[in-house]
Every structure is written in structure tokens, then in C-alpha cells.
Amino acid sequence: MATPHNQATKGEIAKTVLMPGDPLRAKFLAETYLENVKQFNTVRNMFGYTGTYKGKEVSIMGSGMGMPSIGIYSYELFSQYDVENIIRIGSCGSFKENVHLRDIIIVQGCCTDSNFAHQYELPGTYSAISSYALLERAVNKAKEKDVVYHVGNVLASDIFYHADQGSVEKWASMGCLGVEMESYALFATAAYLNKRALTLLTVSDSLVSNEETSPEEREKTFTAMMEIALEIA
Numbered sequence: 001m002a003t004p005h006n007q008a009t010k011g012e013i014a015k016t017v018l019m020p021g022d023p024l025r026a027k028f029l030a031e032t033y034l035e036n037v038k039q040f041n042t043v044r045n046m047f048g049y050t051g052t053y054k055g056k057e058v059s060i061m062g063s064g065m066g067m068p069s070i071g072i073y074s075y076e077l078f079s080q081y082d083v084e085n086i087i088r089i090g091s092c093g094s095f096k097e098n099v100h101l102r103d104i105i106i107v108q109g110c111c112t113d114s115n116f117a118h119q120y121e122l123p124g125t126y127s128a129i130s131s132y133a134l135l136e137r138a139v140n141k142a143k144e145k146d147v148v149y150h151v152g153n154v155l156a157s158d159i160f161y162h163a164d165q166g167s168v169e170k171w172a173s174m175g176c177l178g179v180e181m182e183s184y185a186l187f188a189t190a191a192y193l194n195k196r197a198l199t200l201l202t203v204s205d206s207l208v209s210n211e212e213t214s215p216e217e218r219e220k221t222f223t224a225m226m227e228i229a230l231e232i233a
């Protein structure tokens with residue numbers, strides 16, 4: 001049974017799926033870390049793979065960029081393929097002077113400028129949070145690995161190129177550590193379907209210092225974050 005965006009049949013996808021935005025990061029991860037790998041999706045080049053990591057079955061699939069894209073893929077994985085956990089592994093921009101290039105953010109909560117939660121017709125504003133069970137495991141693993149990490153709130157934005165240059169300061173002043181474009185929709189979808197989700201981010205650029213990493217580095221070298229996700233999958 002396929003969906004419009006995923007040609008996998010039921011049973012081909014593990015209970016835990018790691019989701020980078022970039023399908024080439026999914027390919028790199030599967031080729032670098034998984035054994036007994038089988039590719040389950042090529043539709044729209046949104047590559048998906050299942051294999052084993054230290055004997056445990058895990059899947060890795062690209063989510064694409066932005067909330068409409070991860071909204072589609074995560075909804076289908078949770079509702080059609082019996083996936084229980086999705087761990088997004090992405091890149092982000094830092095809003096804070098003390099959150100440096102290549103630091104890891106373990107996302108606890110997520111603000112948004114998107115209307116994604118409007119569909120639930122709630123009588124107020126929905127606060128999107130990660131699964132505490134997954135978050136705790138990620139924090140313990142980050143401590144074990146002795147990497148620089150921060151736990152906190154981020155902004156999931158519909159916009160990469162913001163016209164309002166002042167928006168960074170506004171979100172930073174409310175405690176947001178950085179910006180990416182998917183976690184709000186992922187966390188809301190997980191909550192709606194009674195599943196679990198977490199996001200790990202590596203800082204790829206700083207909106208404070210304007211330093212940035214290269215596209216190749218984003219695809220292939222954010223390995224500490226990738227290893228934490230694989231270890232807790």
C-alpha cells in the first residue's frame with residue numbers, strides 16, 4: 001500500500017525514522033552508518049532507506065524543506081506505516097551569541113510564524129513540544145559524547161529570506177535559540193496522531209555573526225547530531 005508520496009509497502013519502514021530535510025543527507029547517513037540497507041522510496045527523489053544500526057532496525061528519509069513538506073511525509077509515516085517516533089536531524093540558524101556554528105540544539109519547544117495548527121480549530125494558540133522521552137535520551141547521549149549542546153525553544157518559520165530584519169531580535173528576546181523550518185509541523189502532527197517526535201539541529205549559520213558552513217559540510221559532516229539520533233533510535 002503506497003501513498004501519493006511514498007512507494008514503500010507496510011512493514012518496509014522501521015518504528016523510528018530519522019528525517020533530515022535534505023534527501024542527500026538521508027542517502028549519506030544510510031550509506032555511512034546502516035547495514036543491510038534497503039531503499040524504500042524514490043518518489044520525487046525523497047529518498048528513504050531502512051537498515052540496521054548496531055543490530056537495531058532504523059529508517060532514514062528526507063523530509064524536504066518547510067512545514068507543508070514535513071507535514072505530508074510525517075503524517076503518512078505515522079498514519080500509514082505505523083511509525084512511532086520521528087527524529088528530525090536538521091540545520092538551523094543561531095539567534096544567540098553563545099550558540100555557535102556546529103553546536104547542537106536539542107529542541108524542547110517550538111514557536112512558529114506559520115498557520116499550520118489552524119487546521120485543528122483550537123480555541124487558542126498551540127504550543128508545539130518534543131517528546132520528553134526522546135529529549136531525555138538525546139540529552140543523556142549528548143552528555144556521554146561530550147559535545148556542545150543547548151536545550152530549548154526554536155522558531156520554525158515559513159520564511160527563509162525574512163523581509164523584516166528585526167524579527168531575529170524579537171524571537172531571540174523571547175528565548176528562541178535559533179531558526180529552522182519544520183519542527184512545529186512535525187511536533188503538531190505527532191501530537192495529533194498520538195506519536196512521538198524530536199528535533200536535533202546543528203547550527204549551520206549564525207544570524208548574529210553571519211558566519212556560515214558550506215553546503216557540503218551540511219550534507220556530510222554534522223556527524224555528532226547524526227550519531228546521537230542513531231544511538232537513541
Ligand SMILES: O=P(O)(O)O[C@H]1O[C@H](CO)[C@@H](O)[C@H]1O
Pocket residue numbers: 020021022064065066089090091092160179180181182
Ligand atoms: O537542513 P535542513 O534539515 O533542511 O533544515 C534547514 O535547512 C533548510 C533551509 O536551508 C530548511 O529545511 C531548514 O529547516
Ligand SMILES: O=c1cc[nH]c(=O)[nH]1
Pocket residue numbers: 091092093094160179180181204205207
Ligand atoms: O531555516 C534556516 C535554516 C538554517 N539557517 C537559517 O538561517 N534558517
